[in-house]
Amino acid sequence: MDIIQLTNVSHYYKTYDEEGNSSKVVGVENVSLSIKQGQFVALVGHNGCGKSTLAKLLNGLLLPDTGKVEVFGMDTADRSKIFEIRKNVGMVFQNPDNQMVESIVEDDVAFGPENLGIPQAEIVERVQTALQQVGMADFAKRTAHKLSGGQKQRIAIAGALAIRPNVLVLDESTAMLDPLGRKEVLGVAKQLNQSGMTVVLITHFMEEVLDADLVVVMNEGHVAKTGTPMEIFNDEQLLAEVGLQAPRAVQLAKKLHKAGWDVDSNCTDATQLGGKVCQLLRKN
Amino acid sequence: MSITAQKLNFVYNAKSPFAKHALKNVDLHVESGEFVAIVGHTGSGKTTFVQHLNALIRVQSGSLVVDNHDLSSKKLNLKALRGSVGMVFQYPEYQLFADTVLQDVCFGPKNFGVSKEQSEVLAKEALALVGLGEDVYNKSPFDLSGGEKRRVALAGVLAMKPTTLVLDEPTAGLDPRGKKEILSLVKRLNKEQGITVVMVSHDMDEVFENADRVVVFKDGEIVYDLPPSQLFQNEQELVAMNLELPQMARVLNVLRQNGIVLQGDLRTVDDVANALQNLKGGDC
Amino acid sequence: MFRDVTFGQYYPSNSFVHKMDARVKLLLCILFMVGIFFVTSFVGFLWVTLFLALAIGFSKVPLKSILKSVKGIVVLLVLTALLNVFFTKTGNLLVDWWIFQIYDDGLIYAGKMFLRLVYLVVGSSLLTLTTTPVDLTHGMESLLKPLRIIKFPAHELALIMSLTLSFIPSLIEETDRIIRAQKARGADFDTGGLVQRAKAFVPILIPLLVSGFRRAEELANAMNSRCYEGSTHRTKMRVQKLGWRDAVGISVVVVVFSAIFVVHATKGAWSNLVPWLYF
Numbered sequence: 001m002d003i004i005q006l007t008n009v010s011h012y013y014k015t016y017d018e019e020g021n022s023s024k025v026v027g028v029e030n031v032s033l034s035i036k037q038g039q040f041v042a043l044v045g046h047n048g049c050g051k052s053t054l055a056k057l058l059n060g061l062l063l064p065d066t067g068k069v070e071v072f073g074m075d076t077a078d079r080s081k082i083f084e085i086r087k088n089v090g091m092v093f094q095n096p097d098n099q100m101v102e103s104i105v106e107d108d109v110a111f112g113p114e115n116l117g118i119p120q121a122e123i124v125e126r127v128q129t130a131l132q133q134v135g136m137a138d139f140a141k142r143t144a145h146k147l148s149g150g151q152k153q154r155i156a157i158a159g160a161l162a163i164r165p166n167v168l169v170l171d172e173s174t175a176m177l178d179p180l181g182r183k184e185v186l187g188v189a190k191q192l193n194q195s196g197m198t199v200v201l202i203t204h205f206m207e208e209v210l211d212a213d214l215v216v217v218m219n220e221g222h223v224a225k226t227g228t229p230m231e232i233f234n235d236e237q238l239l240a241e242v243g244l245q246a247p248r249a250v251q252l253a254k255k256l257h258k259a260g261w262d263v264d265s266n267c268t269d270a271t272q273l274g275g276k277v278c279q280l281l282r283k284n
Numbered sequence: 285m286s287i288t289a290q291k292l293n294f295v296y297n298a299k300s301p302f303a304k305h306a307l308k309n310v311d312l313h314v315e316s317g318e319f320v321a322i323v324g325h326t327g328s329g330k331t332t333f334v335q336h337l338n339a340l341i342r343v344q345s346g347s348l349v350v351d352n353h354d355l356s357s358k359k360l361n362l363k364a365l366r367g368s369v370g371m372v373f374q375y376p377e378y379q380l381f382a383d384t385v386l387q388d389v390c391f392g393p394k395n396f397g398v399s400k401e402q403s404e405v406l407a408k409e410a411l412a413l414v415g416l417g418e419d420v421y422n423k424s425p426f427d428l429s430g431g432e433k434r435r436v437a438l439a440g441v442l443a444m445k446p447t448t449l450v451l452d453e454p455t456a457g458l459d460p461r462g463k464k465e466i467l468s469l470v471k472r473l474n475k476e477q478g479i480t481v482v483m484v485s486h487d488m489d490e491v492f493e494n495a496d497r498v499v500v501f502k503d504g505e506i507v508y509d510l511p512p513s514q515l516f517q518n519e520q521e522l523v524a525m526n527l528e529l530p531q532m533a534r535v536l537n538v539l540r541q542n543g544i545v546l547q548g549d550l551r552t553v554d555d556v557a558n559a560l561q562n563l564k565g566g567d568c
Numbered sequence: 569m570f571r572d573v574t575f576g577q578y579y580p581s582n583s584f585v586h587k588m589d590a591r592v593k594l595l596l597c598i599l600f601m602v603g604i605f606f607v608t609s610f611v612g613f614l615w616v617t618l619f620l621a622l623a624i625g626f627s628k629v630p631l632k633s634i635l636k637s638v639k640g641i642v643v644l645l646v647l648t649a650l651l652n653v654f655f656t657k658t659g660n661l662l663v664d665w666w667i668f669q670i671y672d673d674g675l676i677y678a679g680k681m682f683l684r685l686v687y688l689v690v691g692s693s694l695l696t697l698t699t700t701p702v703d704l705t706h707g708m709e710s711l712l713k714p715l716r717i718i719k720f721p722a723h724e725l726a727l728i729m730s731l732t733l734s735f736i737p738s739l740i741e742e743t744d745r746i747i748r749a750q751k752a753r754g755a756d757f758d759t760g761g762l763v764q765r766a767k768a769f770v771p772i773l774i775p776l777l778v779s780g781f782r783r784a785e786e787l788a789n790a791m792n793s794r795c796y797e798g799s800t801h802r803t804k805m806r807v808q809k810l811g812w813r814d815a816v817g818i819s820v821v822v823v824v825f826s827a828i829f830v831v832h833a834t835k836g837a838w839s840n841l842v843p844w845l846y847f
Contacts (some may be wrong), residue, residue, distance in 0.1 A: 111796075180526055248489060330691075366751070368751075381774035
């Protein structure tokens with residue numbers, strides 16, 4: 001079932017020059033996209049390609065100038081539905097430090113359910129569950145700013161989960177983290193997806209899209225291509241055009257495959273690839 | 285120019301219950317013109333160490349000589365030191381402040397007493413080095429794209445004509461294209477202008493491909509100081525330290541474990557692919 | 569350079585006073601601050617001293633941390649005392665030298681004012697030392713709640729306070745980083761005249777302002793995404809429940825200060841009977 005449906009969506013930003021004349025800058029233009037229940041969707045592209053604009057269109061933080069965004073059949077332009085939409089689409093942003101409303105972890109996670117007017121006892125239960133889901137239950141009473149980047153970002157995810165959304169959008173939530181933090185956040189996202197959550201991951205780390213069901217490549221505000229990770233990685237011309245690169249192991253596998261080696265060009269793991277190469281060399 | 289640290293120790297909040305021994309007997313020598321990468325976890329002491337290099341953190345105990353400046357001396361000429369050791373912080377674009385790009389890049393030279401005219405000459409040279417042309421001189425730095433901003437910030441340091449460049453995660457947060465631009469720039473400065481480079485990085489693939497030597501910090505100590513090709517052979521030890529391995533190093537490690545040793549200093553996907561191709565060609 | 573700043577100077581402990589409800593502590597603190605101005609006799613001050621000693625004892629906060637906050641107002645203390653000494657012109661003349669006359673009333677007033685101010689600071693710092701800023705904010709919000717009837721933005725005020733609290737650490741870090749970055753570019757914040765030094769701060773303030781806007785935007789997005797729509801329909805996770813400690817605390821304060829008020833109110837009638845009570 002399509003739970004999010006974008007039809008010919010365009011969004012423009014206004015900028016002003018020194019004389020105060022405004023001009024339009026493309027955020028996204030003529031984007032159509034549908035996201036299915038339970039999918040793990042990765043939105044990739046270089047900085048300024050429109051992927052973050054697209055993310056903010058998904059829960060009505062931005063509204064389309066033309067076209068239509070529907071979430072569970074609700075039009076995001078319908079302001080009376082906006083809270084219903086945001087209850088369904090949780091969103092986590094780039095800088096973990098800029099999303100904390102309260103300084104104590106559990107208070108921060110409670111912010112969403114408090115806004116919804118959930119009864120006190122249920123808030124406590126939701127906060128606990130959400131923190132467990134991201135593996136941060138032991139940190140409930142801690143001060144958030146003393147935690148690592150990955151931990152803070154997991155708390156931000158818990159804050160979104162406490163609203164009990166159907167879709168979780170991670171808007172470059174791994175961009176500022178170190179590799180360990182990125183692994184933590186990505187692990188949580190995958191685990192949530194396995195338990196049925198629809199996940200939209202916005203990133204420019206190609207290693208992170210390997211397990212996605214659907215990869216959407218954005219370029220200059222347009223959708224350049226959608227497909228499985230391998231379909232995207234195989235389109236070398238596209239990758240070069242949009243300034244992205246397949247993970248290095250995938251690049252090597254493809255190079256060898258092209259040169260006539262009997263390796264699976266879809267091999268994504270460096271160690272596996274090394275093993276396969278050894279086998280082939282021994283045969284000779 | 286060269287850097288020599290001997291028995292360098294540093295304790296944060298000494299004499300308080302929060303005392304943290306951030307550097308323990310650090311010995312390190314960097315030759316003039318080298319490209320050294322520093323890796324390790326957040327809190328391993330690497331940032332404390334690099335901030336010593338231009339006396340943003342003063343030596344507590346031990347000795348540190350950078351470019352003939354004795355940093356443990358009370359009579360240290362700070363200006364002269366900071367002129368010759370350029371320091372590029374994490375997310376350096378957050379330090380931009382002036383009305384125009386040119387003014388911002390002039391800030392450094394002007395602080396060192398260079399005349400306005402001469403500063404502009406230096407600034408223009410530096411901007412050209414980072415690949416930015418006349419069209420940006422009078423733009424507001426805040427109107428540029430993320431990658432451009434970072435290059436302006438880098439130019440702001442290069443305009444001081446440093447002989448040593450210290451970079452703290454220079455590619456963090458950039459998309460693949462921006463990363464490539466910054467890295468090839470740093471490499472060019474190192475190879476063509478002989479600038480000594482000390483680069484802190486979390487991206488092991490980038491370290492593997494660019495550094496002459498890799499220094500690994502753990503809990504305030506240097507645990508490895510090796511060329512990348514040798515360092516990443518210690519797969520288990522690095523994994524135990526929660527450090528990632530470069531993908532090409534993983535491939536090479538598997539080959540080595542199976543008795544296949546490729547000749548040459550192999551770094552990139554192309555290096556490995558070509559070496560394998562040669563090996564196969566020779567065998568066949 | 570800003571790393572050492574501590575906020576709200578909270579002293580972590582599990583003491584009796586720490587466990588009291590923040591609202592109760594806030595109210596009692598206000599009562600204490602008002603009450604202290606009704607203490608006019610040294611006997612009264614003796615009582616207040618005993619009360620404070622008890623409170624500090626039960627809070628397990630070391631006396632040193634409390635005296636630290638008194639240190640901050642030393643100048644003010646000395647100034648008020650001096651003013652009282654020199655400008656009181658009643659009682660018996662003790663010293664008459666050049667333009668200075670000191671009367672015994674002056675010394676007594678000065679002493680009492682000195683004690684009042686010291687106790688004021690001790691009392692309020694006991695509140696901040698035993699209550700986390702978060703609890704204080706929440707306590708204040710719920711105390712101000714009734715004022716919503718007259719459109720007083722109690723929730724918004726509390727939200728602003730807690731946002732400030734949660735953003736201060738990262739803003740300090742950021743300031744620190746920008747200062748280091750500009751220093752590395754040769755910026756000099758320590759020499760030159762006033763104008764020059766003020767100018768030197770532009771390269772710090774502008775980036776801070778810019779990042780402030782960026783942070784505010786991301787925060788607004790994050791809050792909107794989490795269904796924030798002001799105070800309407802909002803519930804609270806934290807329940808503030810009064811316990812036996814609060815009852816004890818309230819009783820003690822009420823008894824002590826009732827006594828003080830009684831003594832104060834009966835000044836004229838009883839001062840002949842028990843003059844020492846009013847010294």
